Amino acid sequence: MEAKTLFDKIWDSHVVKEVEGGPSVLYIDQHLIHEVTSPVAFLGLEKRGAKVLRPEKTVATPDHNVPTINQHLSIKDEMSRNQVEMLKRNCQTHGIVCHGLGSEGHGVVHIIGPEMGITQPGMTIVCGDSHTSTHGAFGAIAFGIGTSEVEMVLASQCIMQPKPKKMLISVNGNLNKGVTAKDIALYVIAQISTSGGTGYFVEFAGTAIESLSMEGRMTLCNMSIECGARGGMIAPDQTTFDYVKGRQFAPKGEDWDKALAYWKTLKSDVGVSYDTVYTYDAADIEPMITFGTNPGMGIGITHNIPNSNKLSGSDKLTYEKSLKYMGYSEGDQMVGKQIDYVFVGSCTNGRIEDFRNFAAFVKGKQKAANVTAWIVPGSRAVEKQIIAEGLVEILEAAGFELRQPGCSACLAMNDDKIPEGKYSVSTSNRNFEGRQGPGARTLLASPLTAAAAAIMGRITDPRDFLD
Amino acid sequence: MAYDKFTTLTSQAVPLPIENIDTDQIIPARFLKAVERKGFGDNLFRDWRYDKSNLPIADFPLNQSKYSGKILVGGKNFGSGSSREHAAWAIYDYGFRVVVSSFFADIFQGNALNNGILPVVVSPEFLEKIFAAIEADQNTLFEVDLQKQKFTICITGESTGFNINPYKKHCMTHGLDDIDYLLSMKEEIAAFEKK
Numbered sequence: 001m002e003a004k005t006l007f008d009k010i011w012d013s014h015v016v017k018e019v020e021g022g023p024s025v026l027y028i029d030q031h032l033i034h035e036v037t038s039p040v041a042f043l044g045l046e047k048r049g050a051k052v053l054r055p056e057k058t059v060a061t062p063d064h065n066v067p068t069i070n071q072h073l074s075i076k077d078e079m080s081r082n083q084v085e086m087l088k089r090n091c092q093t094h095g096i097v098c099h100g101l102g103s104e105g106h107g108v109v110h111i112i113g114p115e116m117g118i119t120q121p122g123m124t125i126v127c128g129d130s131h132t133s134t135h136g137a138f139g140a141i142a143f144g145i146g147t148s149e150v151e152m153v154l155a156s157q158c159i160m161q162p163k164p165k166k167m168l169i170s171v172n173g174n175l176n177k178g179v180t181a182k183d184i185a186l187y188v189i190a191q192i193s194t195s196g197g198t199g200y201f202v203e204f205a206g207t208a209i210e211s212l213s214m215e216g217r218m219t220l221c222n223m224s225i226e227c228g229a230r231g232g233m234i235a236p237d238q239t240t241f242d243y244v245k246g247r248q249f250a251p252k253g254e255d256w257d258k259a260l261a262y263w264k265t266l267k268s269d270v271g272v273s274y275d276t277v278y279t280y281d282a283a284d285i286e287p288m289i290t291f292g293t294n295p296g297m298g299i300g301i302t303h304n305i306p307n308s309n310k311l312s313g314s315d316k317l318t319y320e321k322s323l324k325y326m327g328y329s330e331g332d333q334m335v336g337k338q339i340d341y342v343f344v345g346s347c348t349n350g351r352i353e354d355f356r357n358f359a360a361f362v363k364g365k366q367k368a369a370n371v372t373a374w375i376v377p378g379s380r381a382v383e384k385q386i387i388a389e390g391l392v393e394i395l396e397a398a399g400f401e402l403r404q405p406g407c408s409a410c411l412a413m414n415d416d417k418i419p420e421g422k423y424s425v426s427t428s429n430r431n432f433e434g435r436q437g438p439g440a441r442t443l444l445a446s447p448l449t450a451a452a453a454a455i456m457g458r459i460t461d462p463r464d465f466l467d
Numbered sequence: 468m469a470y471d472k473f474t475t476l477t478s479q480a481v482p483l484p485i486e487n488i489d490t491d492q493i494i495p496a497r498f499l500k501a502v503e504r505k506g507f508g509d510n511l512f513r514d515w516r517y518d519k520s521n522l523p524i525a526d527f528p529l530n531q532s533k534y535s536g537k538i539l540v541g542g543k544n545f546g547s548g549s550s551r552e553h554a555a556w557a558i559y560d561y562g563f564r565v566v567v568s569s570f571f572a573d574i575f576q577g578n579a580l581n582n583g584i585l586p587v588v589v590s591p592e593f594l595e596k597i598f599a600a601i602e603a604d605q606n607t608l609f610e611v612d613l614q615k616q617k618f619t620i621c622i623t624g625e626s627t628g629f630n631i632n633p634y635k636k637h638c639m640t641h642g643l644d645d646i647d648y649l650l651s652m653k654e655e656i657a658a659f660e661k662k
């Protein structure tokens with residue numbers, strides 16, 4: 001039998017048809033929708049007089065637009081409110097389950113899927129949001145789609161996709177103290193650039209990856225698209241099975257045994273080849289921080305901003321434009337730079353482990369007076385757990401306040417906008433110009449590095465505080 | 468969403484010689500709140516086009532009357548970032564039908580094709596030539612021939628081929644979209660589900 005990668009195994013078993021000279025028609029097991037990229041898709045569907053083919057395979061939640069305080073009140077911004085209400089109405093009309101604002105199941109779409117056990121190994125999962133790649137952590141093929149494609153999946157439970165090339169990124173060895181999955185992600189993107197993965201689907205492997213918790217794996221797969229890849233995935237193992245077992249929508253009893261037997265076959269065959277392979281040593285990775293305006297512009301926190309000597313032409317201009325936006329200069333040291341805001345949350349770092357890390361760091365310390373911090377759980381379930389584990393008390397004693405779940409300052413579609421010119425150390429995934437509000441300056445980092453910045457009021461190596 | 472058929476186009480071009488133009492610049496997130504597909508062209512490149520008081524920023528190419536046309540020419544890695552199809556809608560709604568670059572982000576390329584915009588990938592050298600041609604004369608014309616998959620700088624006659632998947636080419640030339648195709652596959656999909 002031909003040796004196959006994990007990706008091939010799942011992809012090939014979902015192809016309904018190969019279109020001549022065209023893409024494959026791929027069957028989708030799970031569709032996730034939210035309020036921003038779905039309304040036009042429903043409108044299109046209605047115009048065609050088509051119905052949702054498999055409403056039971058779609059799950060909805062409003063996350064991008066929602067406020068993170070006073071969620072019991074009606075949303076003030078009229079357009080945001082309209083989108084959220086439209087989602088609810090469309091779901092009612094078409095028989096789709098919607099975890100509305102304030103309900104137990106509410107949260108960022110990529111956080112609630114895994115939490116409820118909807119996300120399972122071997123699945124194909126899509127959502128009109130690029131960070132759908134998060135679900136690849138379970139050994140699923142998961143990727144973001146556009147609104148036309150959302151309409152396709154609603155109408156046919158299928159999508160037209162050319163098969164991407166395959167990339168293996170292998171990270172081996174033990175992670176250094178203070179280094180998290182987020183740092184691995186920023187390190188890899190800095191190595192291969194924001195376009196290095198374009199046209200590929202990435203499989204992460206190696207001992208450092210296997211040692212990650214499910215939360216860490218989700219962070220890594222979430223960021224995989226920032227190198228341009230369609231998505232990232234990790235072969236399921238005991239860590240995965242233990243996480244899924246017992247969750248609301250996980251298979252039970254005999255179904256579980258059957259599913260588990262199948263899931264155990266989901267790994268790349270020995271000797272299989274990839275189109276591109278990168279191998280890294282975990283020991284080379286230190287806590288990372290970005291200094292520019294794309295996620296590939298990251299460095300180890302003790303390093304200085306690289307100079308542009310080696311660049312020329314438009315590369316150099318782009319680099320200079322980016323530093324100018326950030327208000328930084330070539331050769332600057334990152335440690336010690338003053339910051340104004342800290343955002344902990346998003347589908348990248350809005351899970352319980354992230355808040356545990358943050359709380360463990362700030363415990364017994366005090367938030368710096370010059371810092372405004374937004375601590376935003378990724379979902380109601382995460383919020384509840386933060387409370388149940390007593391982390392709120394730790395946060396509050398240190399001067400932090402817990403907000404309510406949503407995408408928040410990750411893309412600043414709600415009121416959580418970083419003011420112009422201000423510096424924000426953010427655990428989210430994008431540092432594009434204006435991403436966190438017009439003129440906002442974003443520094444991407446792990447929850448641990450964000451905690452150190454929040455306490456000191458400037459960029460600080462979190463390892464200085466760890467023993 | 469139906470769009471106009473595409474066969475050939477001869478037009479001037481608007482240059483944006485910036486790399487990594489991401490979807491947050493093409494259409495900032497705060498404009499994604501609409502529930503209809505209307506009026507996105509007004510906010511195309513909003514924060515590069517207008518200052519805080521909503522006054523046009525004079526040196527941004529879209530604000531310079533000397534540049535016009537249905538072809539947008541961008542630096543490499545055009546369209547990186549989010550999956551928001553609003554980026555493609557904004558470009559189409561503004562009036563562009565072709566975007567030329569030496570490299571496109573994946574999702575954007577797919578979204579463009581699904582919305583009647585032809586992404587044309589040329590070599591970095593050819594891209595420089597296009598920028599140089601516009602710089603020399605902003606009225607210079609370019610021809611895009613989808614049938615022949617050829618992009619030509621009219622004045623010099625220099626041309627280059629470009630790739631497009633045959634299925635997508637068929638869709639573009641006929642103004643069809645994937646959903647029409649998928650809706651015609653109901654039985655095959657049902658059969659697959661039974662497996």
Ligand code: SF4
Pocket residue numbers: 063064108109110129131346347348406407410411428429
């Ligand atoms: S948290 Fe950010 S990246 Fe994640 S779904 Fe929300 S907006 Fe998208």
